[in-house]
Amino acid sequence: MDSLMGLWSGFEVAMTWQNLLYCLIGVTVGQLVGVLPGIGPTTATALLIPLTYGMAPVSAIIMLSGIYYGGMYGGTITSVLINTPGEAASVITCLDGHEMAKQGRAGVALGVAAIGSFIGGIASILGLALIGPPLAEFALRFGPTEMFSLMLFGMTMVVGLMGTSIVRGLVAMFIGLTLSTIGMDPVSGMLRFTFGQPFLISGLDLVTISMGLFGLSEIFLGMENLTAVGKPEKLSSLFPKKEELKSTGGAIARGTGLGFLIGLIPGTSSAIPALISYSLEKRLSKTPGRFGKGAIEGVAGPETANNSYCGGAMIPLLTLGIPSSPTIAILLGAFIMHGLTPGPILFTQDPTFVWGVIASMFIGNLLLVVMNLPLAGWWAKIAMIPAKLLYPIVLIVCIVGAYTVSNDLWDVGVMLVFGVVGYVMKKIDIPMAPIVLTYVLGTMMEKALLQSVKMNNGSLIGLVQSPISLAILILAAIVLVGSVLAEIKNKKAAIAGDVD
């Protein structure tokens, strides 16, 4: 009841016209940086902090958090339309979103993403308002040991993404894992595969790799026969088909829960719930064969999950003062710069501030969905542009985007190389999704494992001593055995079919 009272007073703060305006500016900027590949919400938040210097603290934080969750909406657009993820959380949306666009269903993909994002966003903010503090305490129990087990669990999900051939899937996983080892060894500080290049010391950037693998390779492939590039016959309506409604609703509901829970855990990133949601939807689907060919759940689930992640990730920050992700760490910096220290004391000392920010997130999500739904139909028309005109534009967007990752041509080069790699892989039919997934999980997994071993004086015992970790490991084992058995059954059926 206290929370509801707080929320009510929060709306009084958030509904003043200045704060409404700042909220609108924040979500619009967030949406824009989400659209532009390269500059992500983290960078945009950081760059705008100095501008908030003269603003009232509550307005400043309302605007900056608007950029954060607004970015999750924008990233979808380029993923769907030009197969180029705007930020890390939307990488997985390329798989089915772009396929939908090719079928003339870009509007449906964008519309469903916007609605899913809205539901995920609102539900996670409700979670933040009503049950935040006890959950945050629980999330703190996730240390490196538990993190490793969680990532391992994520890895077992990759099996389902391998496509038609297990061998090709394993090759893709191997490539992803190898890429994830580039850079400085997190524990010994040794440099691996850097070839004396300072650029490689901190490893490769996920968005740069994805822009090459997904976006550029698509262009290369299309250029083989420019006139024949599959422009959709016509644009379908913005609404999903009747038979898709139920599974889409399920995907959104599951994405909401998944994103919220993973958001609570410090040290994760918004790409992870999106990736896991995609694998989960494929696994639960009765027709997993549709995935990668324009399955609507493959857009709805991940896009919901990355938005609901944002609300979840605000909980450790607001209730305990813990920066659980890079963007949240920058928000924490903004709080401190405005003389506020987030944490339980802020709730009691300055409740109107905290509740004002939370209430503004409701308003911001509403603004975003109102902006995005009509825009979806408009954006969808991009799919009708002839390839001859569209490709040069996409290429420019990709190059500019890669350049902004670190203001250096290096990233542009990396993207071009991965574009060629992606092209070759499409030719020899190696799936892209496992590369990206193992790359993201592999980096975090290695770090967590080395930390856990070091914390237990060189022993793996911690993995089974922690009850949370043990439970996740058992779950992972069950999923792995289950999916291997299912794959074998599928393969047998497929082989039998071939013979016939």
Add this chain to the structure above:
Amino acid sequence: MKKLNMLAAVSVLALLAGGATQALAAFPEREVTIVVPFNPGGASDMTARIIAKGMEADLGKPVVVVNKAGGSGGVGMSQVARGTPDGYTLSYIPVELVMHKALKLSDLGPDSFEFIGQTTMVPAALTVSSDAPYDTVADFIKYAKANPGKLRVGNSGTGSIWHIAASALEGNQGVTFNHIPFEGAAPAVTALMGKHIEAVTVNSGEVKAGVDAGKLKILAIMTPERDPAFPKVPTLIESGINLEFAGWGGFGAPKGTPKPVLDRLGAALQKAASSDEFKNFIVSRGMIVRYRNPEDCRKFVDDQYVFFNDLLSKMELGK
């Protein structure tokens, strides 16, 4: 032939000198760029941005901040060090500069730059969980001595400044910690709050939220003077441990930048570093304003180079 070469060399020199005086006459004629070798949003980035604003007001030409992260600062700093020494491209110089050679990250060292001045000190704070059984550094060290290798101390990455801070304390007191590297100070602090580790030795600004929430307590500040943000917390020296340790930040130009240009930049930096906006910001982010002019800065950085190389050579890192 030899004579001709001499002649050529002399005329080139004369040209260069001419160019230098011309540059001086109107420096700066166009915008000045400050390269920050880290990502936006961090303490270094914010420091550089506020300084850039202050210098812009003094120089009368735009001062632009560009982030070039990567390689523990090596990418951005190397680019500036290799650049044209005309004073139009400067670098934010973090403490990492003096550690690069020892960690085999790059060939950068104090000699790669001309210094424009130092602006900040970044104090390390030995921080533990608020319900830990030790209330003073002395108790903490006593516990460490009784349980060698048992205390897990989180840092912001192997070979990072806060890893070296813990190692310096370790070496000074003859104890053994178990160093746990994290990707930056924030995840280390989070792990401390979840009691996955026993202590951190990161910047005091990073633990402020945790201390205010009553989950963490600071045992000591590692700078010679107390941290104005935590006036009640003693320094290591006050606690009977003869050790000072801090990160720092300053600004530099490529080697060979003409002296008059450096003087002009130095004056602008000094002005920017004495503004109230800068001072307030630095204190709010848990750092300390510490201005050193170019000569003092050069001497300080050279001393730090010796100090860190000595420490790092004992740590066997980057091998």
